[in-house]
Amino acid sequence: MSLAMRIYFSGVVNGSYRAQNILKTISDAGIAFTYNPMTYFSLEMKNKYLRKILKFFCFIFFVPFRLILIAYSTHVFVLPMNTNMMSIVDIFVGRILNKIIIADYYISQYDTIVKDRKLVSENSLRGRFALFKDRFLLKAADIVIFLNESEADYYQKVVGVNIRREKIRIIPLCVDYKREMFISNQKDYESFNVCWWGTYIPLHGLENLIRAFSHIGNDRIKLYLFGDSNEKAKPYVSLIKSLELTDRVFINNDFHFSNGKLAPILAGTCDLAVGNFGSSDKAKTVLVNKLVDALSFGIPCLTIKTSATTELLPNNEGLIITESNPESIAFKIEECFNKRSTLNEIGMSGKKKYFDLFSPDIFRIKLLAILQE
Incomplete structure (x- = not known):
């Protein structure tokens, strides 16, 4: 397994214990992987507009490099809490290149900002875009990891998508030893x-x-x-x-x-x-x-x-x-x-x-x- 498999990780690791545990597990198992941290240059930038501009230029600059990494990989693994446009692009490229797409669907962005925290309305541009990203992630992935069956059913209902049962896998929450x-x-x-x-x-x-x-x-x-x-x-x-x-x-x-x-x-x-x-x-x-x-x-x-x-x-x-x-x-x-x-x-x-x-x-x-x- 470790010799043939090569995983491209899409998304941000910082602040996510689950993402860190995923990378640690893969590393300890001796599986080859690569991670392209798009936020490397912008984490310390306080001005959100400058941060967005810098992310855009970093995205353009790294596109050829990302394409090469995805092309060389066997899997594209979307890390939890990364329902963002960059991961959507990674999935899209992975589908074209016939890679196995795995998504850890930790939470729904649409549910969080529209239903739960009520930050935007469901008909707002931001709300509709969040719904699009959630739906794309669920539909495009070959394997979708949920925390439990209850949340798998709930999130599919919230975003209006029914995925095949054979695509669903369950890995519950994990808390590190202390x-x-x-x-x-x-x-x-x-x-x-x-x-x-x-x-x-x-x-x-x-x-x-x-x-x-x-x-x-x-x-x-x-x-x-x-x-x-x-x-x-x-x-x-x-x-x-x-x-x-x-x-x-x-x-x-x-x-x-x-x-x-x-x-x-x-x-x-x-x-x-x-x-x-x-x-x-x-x-x-x-x-x-x-x-x-x-x-x-x-x-x-x-x-x-x-x-x-x-x-x-x-x-x-x-x-x-x-x-x-x-x-x-x-x-x-x-x-x-x-x-x-x-x-x-x-x-x-x-x-x-x-x-x-x-x-x-x-x-x-x-x-x-x-x-x-």
Whole structure:
């Protein structure tokens, strides 16, 4: 396999753990590959218009080189979160040259900007273009990798495309190993720390979680929010102040897995993780990353039931299920506090599921199996 196969990777790697894991798996397996990082010259450029101009000229400059690389490759592999015009061109060239096209369909760009975040309307130029790119990716690829069957069905419905079942492959979310996963920490039983981490997007229903704390009377129960942006956190800061929860709900946007600060905090002090409380169709379908993070640490996770959690965690391994309204969330948090002696067993069942389904070893096995077909 490693002698005959040559893979051309299309898209951007920076900031995507899944893309990094794909490249690592291919490299460790000894498979020849090439990667053409179009953003190399523009990553540090702050002005978005100059950045676009530079990308355009880089694209023109690299076209002959890209054509040669694709022509010499056996596969064109579109990395996750790369539904962009450059990848569309790579796929188009790959189809003409009869290459095997693999696309990791991590999320739908159309669903994200139109349905979920509502940044543009479906009839806008940007919305229609995003729909075109999503549809092209699904139709043109020989193999489409989804995170789970539930999301495969959901995204096809959203973009209005039905692809053949034999084109679909499933590789669930993957969370890298961290040293904190293998260290047993003694929690402080004087307090009960509920932790949320991630990006400030509507999918998570974060406002429902914050409002839940206005229904919790126990001052020993605290909520810690580890986000990614001081600017995007402002509406939640205002909500916390308006509900007079500043002594029990805290925001910190400086702790991330990428800088090594978040993992020790979660492993050492987090009693209960929280997942997704959104109300959109997407929120009711997907398995959010932070839920898998929680499983990997053996921390029980409070979340709503989704199609993907039912599919991948049929016995609610590592999960405590609630409705998305603040009252139900508050009731479950207080119940967890009162029955905290049972949480370790729930967390350990989730950790076992992590090793069985979401670990780098399982990711590697599944990806290589697809390439060996």
